[in-house]
Amino acid sequence: MPPPALTRHRRELDEHLQSLVSRVQPPVLDRMIRYHMGWQDVDGAPSDNRGKALRPSLCMLACAAARGDPTRALPAAAAVELVHNFSLLHDEIQDHDRVRHHRPTVWTIWGEAQAINAGDALLALARLAVLQVTPGDETPALLSARALDELTLEMVEGQVMDLEFEETFDVDVAAYLTMIEKKTGALFDCSLRLGALAAGASQDVADRLGRSGRLMGLAFQIRDDMLGIWGSQTQTGKAVAADIRRRKKTLPIVYALSLSGESGRRVRDVFSAEVVSEQGVSDVLSSLDDINAQRYCSELAGEKKDEARAELRDEKLSAKGVAELSEVVDFLLERHY
Amino acid sequence: MPPPALTRHRRELDEHLQSLVSRVQPPVLDRMIRYHMGWQDVDGAPSDNRGKALRPSLCMLACAAARGDPTRALPAAAAVELVHNFSLLHDEIQDHDRVRHHRPTVWTIWGEAQAINAGDALLALARLAVLQVTPGDETPALLSARALDELTLEMVEGQVMDLEFEETFDVDVAAYLTMIEKKTGALFDCSLRLGALAAGASQDVADRLGRSGRLMGLAFQIRDDMLGIWGSQTQTGKAVAADIRRRKKTLPIVYALSLSGESGRRVRDVFSAEVVSEQGVSDVLSSLDDINAQRYCSELAGEKKDEARAELRDEKLSAKGVAELSEVVDFLLERHY
Numbered sequence: 001m002p003p004p005a006l007t008r009h010r011r012e013l014d015e016h017l018q019s020l021v022s023r024v025q026p027p028v029l030d031r032m033i034r035y036h037m038g039w040q041d042v043d044g045a046p047s048d049n050r051g052k053a054l055r056p057s058l059c060m061l062a063c064a065a066a067r068g069d070p071t072r073a074l075p076a077a078a079a080v081e082l083v084h085n086f087s088l089l090h091d092e093i094q095d096h097d098r099v100r101h102h103r104p105t106v107w108t109i110w111g112e113a114q115a116i117n118a119g120d121a122l123l124a125l126a127r128l129a130v131l132q133v134t135p136g137d138e139t140p141a142l143l144s145a146r147a148l149d150e151l152t153l154e155m156v157e158g159q160v161m162d163l164e165f166e167e168t169f170d171v172d173v174a175a176y177l178t179m180i181e182k183k184t185g186a187l188f189d190c191s192l193r194l195g196a197l198a199a200g201a202s203q204d205v206a207d208r209l210g211r212s213g214r215l216m217g218l219a220f221q222i223r224d225d226m227l228g229i230w231g232s233q234t235q236t237g238k239a240v241a242a243d244i245r246r247r248k249k250t251l252p253i254v255y256a257l258s259l260s261g262e263s264g265r266r267v268r269d270v271f272s273a274e275v276v277s278e279q280g281v282s283d284v285l286s287s288l289d290d291i292n293a294q295r296y297c298s299e300l301a302g303e304k305k306d307e308a309r310a311e312l313r314d315e316k317l318s319a320k321g322v323a324e325l326s327e328v329v330d331f332l333l334e335r336h337y
Numbered sequence: 338m339p340p341p342a343l344t345r346h347r348r349e350l351d352e353h354l355q356s357l358v359s360r361v362q363p364p365v366l367d368r369m370i371r372y373h374m375g376w377q378d379v380d381g382a383p384s385d386n387r388g389k390a391l392r393p394s395l396c397m398l399a400c401a402a403a404r405g406d407p408t409r410a411l412p413a414a415a416a417v418e419l420v421h422n423f424s425l426l427h428d429e430i431q432d433h434d435r436v437r438h439h440r441p442t443v444w445t446i447w448g449e450a451q452a453i454n455a456g457d458a459l460l461a462l463a464r465l466a467v468l469q470v471t472p473g474d475e476t477p478a479l480l481s482a483r484a485l486d487e488l489t490l491e492m493v494e495g496q497v498m499d500l501e502f503e504e505t506f507d508v509d510v511a512a513y514l515t516m517i518e519k520k521t522g523a524l525f526d527c528s529l530r531l532g533a534l535a536a537g538a539s540q541d542v543a544d545r546l547g548r549s550g551r552l553m554g555l556a557f558q559i560r561d562d563m564l565g566i567w568g569s570q571t572q573t574g575k576a577v578a579a580d581i582r583r584r585k586k587t588l589p590i591v592y593a594l595s596l597s598g599e600s601g602r603r604v605r606d607v608f609s610a611e612v613v614s615e616q617g618v619s620d621v622l623s624s625l626d627d628i629n630a631q632r633y634c635s636e637l638a639g640e641k642k643d644e645a646r647a648e649l650r651d652e653k654l655s656a657k658g659v660a661e662l663s664e665v666v667d668f669l670l671e672r673h674y
Contacts, residue, residue, distance in 0.1 A: 024490075029497045090457065094450035113431035116453060117497045120427065123460060124490040131483045138475040145482055146468045153361075153461040160366045160454045 003331050005324040006057045009070060009077075013056050016078045020129050024121060028110070032118040036089055036106050049103060054332075055191040056081040058216070061328060062192040062209045065312070065321030068199020075132045076144055076194035082126035083152055084187060087159070089119035094163060123152070130194070144197045147210075151190035158182025165249055169257055169268055176254045180221040181214065188217030201316075208311050212325075215308035220332050222301040225250035227335075229285075230294060244284050247271050251300070252293040253284075263287040305333055340668050342661040343394045346407060346414075350393050353415045357466050361458060365447070369455040373426055373443050386440060391669075392528040393418045395553070398665060399529040399546045402649070402658030405536020412469040413481055413531035419463035420489055421524060424496070426456035431500060460489070467531070481534045484547075488527035495520025502586055506594055506605055513591045517558040518551065525554030538653075545648050549662075552645035557669050559638040562587035564672075566622075567631060581621050584608050588637070589630040590621075600624040642670050 017037065024030045034040040038049035056077035063073035091097070092105040093112050099105065107115035130148050133141040161179040165171050192213030196206040228243035229252055243250050249257070249271070256267040266287045270280040288294065308329055312322045354374065361367045371377040375386035393414030400410035428434070429442040430449050436442065444452035467485050470478040498516040502508045529550030533543040565580030566589055580587050586594070586608070593604040603624045607617040625631065645666055649659045 025494055026498055026501070028501060029494060086457075090453050094453060112449075113500050114497060116427050116431060117493050117500070119457075120423075120460070120493045121490060121497075123457070124486050124493060127464060127486040128483065128490070131479060131486065133479060138479055142468060142470060142475055142478060142482075145479075146465065149461050149464040149468065153458060153465070156454050156457045156461060157362055157366060160451060160458075161363055163450050163454070164363070164365060 002052075003324070003327045005061055006052075006054070006328055006331065009057070009060050009074075010053060012071065012074060013053060013060075013077055013081070014050070016074050016129075017081060020078060020082070020125055024125070028114065029118060029121055032106050032110055032114060033122065035109070036085060036118060036122075038101075038103075042104075042109055049101060051085075051101075053081060054220075055084050055187060058188065058213065058325070058328065059191040059195040059198075061321065061325050062195030062213070063199045064195075065317045065325050066196040066199035066201040066205055066209065067316075067318050067321070068195075068201070070195075073195045073198035075129050076148075076198050077191075079126045079130035079144075079148055080187060080191045080194065082122050082129060083148065083155070083190070086119045086122035086126065087155060087187075089115060089122065091159065093119075094159070126152075140197050140200060143206075144194050147193050147197070148190060151186040151193075154182050154186035158184070158186065169271070171249060171254050172258050173251070173254055176249075176251060177218065180251075181218055184221040184224075185214040185217035188220065189214040192216075205314070205316050208314055212308045212311035215304045215311065216329055216332065219301045219304035219308060219329070222251055222297055222304065223333055223335070225252060226294065226297050226301075229288070241281050241285060244270075244281050245276050247276060251297050252288050255293050255296055256284075256287060256291055259291060263291045301333055305329055339389075340661070340664045342398055343389075343391070343665055343668065346394070346397050346411075347390060349408065349411060350390060350397075350414055350418070351387070353411050353466075354418060357415055357419070357462055361462070365451065366455060366458055369443050369447055369451060370459065372446070373422060373455060373459075375438075379441075379446055386438060388422075388438075390418060391557075392421050392524060395525065395550065395662070395665065396528040396532040396535075398658065398662050399532030399550070400536045401532075402654045402662050403533040403536035403538040403542055403546065404653075404655050404658070405532075405538070407532075410532045410535035412466050413485075413535050414528075416463045416467040416481075416485055417524060417528045417531065419459050419466060420485065420492070420527070423456045423459035423463065424492060424524070426452060426459060428496065430456075431496070463489075477534050477537060480543075481531050484530050484534070485527060488523040488530075491519045491523035495523065503584075506608070508586060508591050509595050510588070510591055513586075513588060514555065517588075518555055521558040521561075522551040522554035525557065526551035529553075542651070542653050545651055549645045549648035552641045552648065553666055553669065556638045556641035556645060556666070559588055559634055559641065560670055560672070562589060563631065563634050563638075566625070578618050578622060581607075581618050582613050584613060588634050589625050592630055592633055593621075593624060593628055596628060600628045638670055642666055 021033055024033060031044055035042060038051060041047040059077040059080055060070040060073045064070045089106055092100060093107045093115050097105055098108050106118055130145050158179055162183055189210040193206050193210035196209040228250055229241055232240060253267060256264050266283050270276055270284050309326055312325060358370055361370060368381055372379060375388060378384040396414040396417055397407040397410045401407045426443055429437060430444045430452050434442055435445050443455055467482050468478060495516055499520055526547040530543050530547035533546040565587055566578055569577060590604060593601050603620050607613055607621050646663055649662060
């Protein structure tokens with residue numbers, strides 16, 4: 001069960017997001033965005049396929065941890081959720097993903113060209129969200145806007161690296177961790193940092209929460225990589241060993257490739273083929289077992305989680321707020337979906 | 338010859354843009370951006386294939402017209418140039434354009450997926466450009482950032498409409514003008530508006546310059562549409578009647594389609610075929626002659642230009658600044674490239 005802190009402000013967030021999107025025209029752009037956000041089906045009928053809204057929840061919890069009223073972080077929370085959805089939309093096109101969470105992706109329905117536009121529009125909307133400013137709050141609003149852009153740029157840089165890694169076997173664990181820090185960690189950093197800024201926290205506190213978020217993002221991505229190989233279909237919506245079939249070089253694979261020896265060679269052989277056979281899938285799974293890849297990933301995620309929690313030990317933060325954030329971090333690393 | 342006002346600040350602008358881009362990593366992203374901006378060739382060797390930098394020049398001229406020091410508008414000028422380049426990069430992917438200004442487009446070299454990232458990075462950089470703020474200037478900076486986002490969103494909406502129009506013959510002149518107002522006019526609006534805001538102008542003056550820019554953008558796009566059909570290859574870098582061969586429904590074509598009678602039917606026939614033959618090209622050209630399409634477009638562009646100049650008649654503006662802006666507008670409508 002997700003901790004209550006993760007869903008507490010869900011209704012306000014959804015209302016806020018919907019009001020931001022309501023200005024969009026023409027109708028086809030509005031439909032693509034509402035479909036992608038999980039609010040509508042292809043025909044425009046209401047549906048509920050919303051995501052977990054993890055990043056905006058972390059943003060609002062960080063605001064509370066920095067002793068602010070969490071609802072002050074709503075514009076920032078909406079902004080990070082929109083940036084996240086912008087990146088998903090473009091990522092689906094780039095990876096040729098036809099399905100996400102059991103639904104056809106936007107580009108398979110409206111075509112790649114219009115899907116690129118829908119992503120671009122989400123990014124512009126994210127910016128407009130964070131620039132909603134109460135008079136007197138100009139300076140924190142500017143700091144938040146700049147942080148959002150810095151971290152969006154970093155996320156795009158991570159996506160560039162991710163696509164480059166697909167073309168090579170010359171990836172080591174350090175380079176992989178740098179890539180996911182950018183691709184996933186940066187937006188988690190942004191979520192917590194913007195929450196702190198919305199609370200009116202000092203730069204020092206904002207930096208600390210940002211660093212904690214970045215580490216949470218790393219732990220989250222490592223957990224996601226593990227689920228892509230060892231998660232079960234009913235829980236994740238993906239086939240078992242989905243990332244092996246897609247020849248995605250996630251952490252367990254990069255770890256295997258980085259070791260000299262039989263396991264790394266077998267993984268490389270399977271990943272070099274055009275299509276991965278069932279035999280290939282089980283070869284990779286047993287190679288990963290041989291090198292204890294699951295334990296390796298699990299321990300690394302645990303380390304990042306501990307580091308993330310260590311950043312939260314600061315008397316300037318609210319003990320209750322920190323406890324709730326920690327609960328969410330624990331949940332992220334125990335989730336099975 | 339371009340008026341001197343159009344190139345006066347070119348060196349400062351280029352330096353400013355290059356310094357903004359210098360933070361980008363990894364190398365492949367840096368290379369895509371520098372190639373797209375025309376500063377480097379594919380191998381990374383320096384080259385000069387820079388664009389006209391029309392929008393940033395208008396931004397700085399608008400700042401001077403609003404009685405500001407034009408160099409104060411440099412961050413805003415850089416921002417609009419980056420947004421323009423973001424839109425070109427994604428547009429090339431969407432239209433499958435393999436060549437622009439005699440050079441292969443980014444996606445043909447680095448692939449569509451990485452080209453999407455390069456466009457995304459340019460948009461994030463544009464935002465960072467406009468958020469460079471001198472202390473004390475927080476309020477105009479926020480107004481500028483918000484205007485940039487509003488008008489970027491409007492531009493994306495225009496691009497959505499443009500792609501929709503490709504799928505239908507059911508386009509009238511009014512809908513077409515709305516589309517180009519969004520797709521092209523919005524960023525011209527933004528260029529002049531941000532120049533005014535950088536000068537510390539009142540909202541009233543910023544609105545006036547923005548409206549003038551929007552009308553300039555309309556006139557500019559109509560002129561561009563004319564060059565796409567009646568321009569000559571040496572001057573535009575495109576084949577004669579290039580937009581007919583690409584079956585692009587630009588204003589002359591939309592005008593023909595909107596008329597009942599033989600000319601509209603012939604145009605529709607040619608545009609309905611999978612491939613446009615040489616005979617088709619000359620059929621369309623003679624149909625456009627029959628309905629005086631060139632004069633129609635020229636007069637409409639002239640009207641928009643007059644309206645743009647009328648907006649500049651305001652005693653709050655500097656007479657010298659307005660004269661220079663007007664000279665640039667005249668140039669835009671006489672250019673042959």
